[in-house]
Amino acid sequence: MFHTRVIVAKNPEQVGKFTADKFEEEIQRKPSCVIGLATGSTPLPLYRELIAREKAGLIDFSKVRSANLDEYKGLAPTHEQSYRKFMQDNLLDHISIKPENTIVPLGLAEDVDAMCKAYEEKIEEWGGVDLQLLGIGHDGHIGFNEPDDNFPTMTHEVKLTEMTINANKRFFNSVDEVPKAAFTMGIGTIMSAKKIVMMVTGADKKEILKKTFWGPVDPKVPASILQFHPDVTLICDEDAYPF
Ligand code: F6R
Numbered sequence: 090m091f092h093t094r095v096i097v098a099k100n101p102e103q104v105g106k107f108t109a110d111k112f113e114e115e116i117q118r119k120p121s122c123v124i125g126l127a128t129g130s131t132p133l134p135l136y137r138e139l140i141a142r143e144k145a146g147l148i149d150f151s152k153v154r155s156a157n158l159d160e161y162k163g164l165a166p167t168h169e170q171s172y173r174k175f176m177q178d179n180l181l182d183h184i185s186i187k188p189e190n191t192i193v194p195l196g197l198a199e200d201v202d203a204m205c206k207a208y209e210e211k212i213e214e215w216g217g218v219d220l221q222l223l224g225i226g227h228d229g230h231i232g233f234n235e236p237d238d239n240f241p242t243m244t245h246e247v248k249l250t251e252m253t254i255n256a257n258k259r260f261f262n263s264v265d266e267v268p269k270a271a272f273t274m275g276i277g278t279i280m281s282a283k284k285i286v287m288m289v290t291g292a293d294k295k296e297i298l299k300k301t302f303w304g305p306v307d308p309k310v311p312a313s314i315l316q317f318h319p320d321v322t323l324i325c326d327e328d329a330y331p332f
């Protein structure tokens with residue numbers, strides 16, 4: 090562990106509140122900041138808190154831009170299980186962010202290379218991600234960057250591992266309906282963010298959390314690359330904290 094700051098919260102709700110503090114601070118510092126967003130169960134307390142804070146007049150999202158980490162290949166933005174729909178339902182529809190200021194990789198892209206390139210260019214045109222939110226998979230994935238022999242760099246298509254397909258099947262009628270591929274920001278895209286905040290909750294994440302920040306940097310644990318980022322804050326609950 091090199092630069093990572095660690096905050097241990099009591100429970101997932103408090104992890105959400107502490108992470109919301111980081112976002113509030115960033116938006117106050119730069120009202121038009123670019124935030125990188127994630128889906129999954131872990132950020133839900135954060136998103137509830139952000140919605141509440143805007144309603145209470147503490148945050149103003151009207152100038153903020155957002156870029157999501159990933160999307161399933163082949164799902165339309167309106168598909169119940171698409172990450173775009175998840176973001177609309179759990180955050181974007183409830184805050185003042187402008188629709189044109191939110192991007193999620195396009196699941197239905199026909200020309201995958203062109204879509205991935207345009208995604209990178211849009212983030213660059215916005216001046217890069219100021220604060221990137223991350224969760225972590227049980228195999229150490231961030232975004233959909235799965236364990237590999239190297240660290241993939243920019244936004245690209247990935248084949249999902251059996252572990253990730255099984256972890257995500259709870260949201261679909263059957264495992265056959267879970268998409269087998271996805272589009273994701275690369276490790277390079279994520280590492281280019283100026284600041285990163287990772288939320289981790291639950292005892293089932295303890296082992297991978299230990300490997301990530303207290304083990305060797307290894308592409309077999311993709312999140313371990315975060316040890317090389319100069320500004321990472323890890324916010325975990327007591328159940329996930331490995332010590
Ligand atoms: C989601 C994403 C994934 C999740 C990870 C953990 O956009 O990028 O890497 O952060 O799979 O998911 P949860 O929070 O559901 O345990």
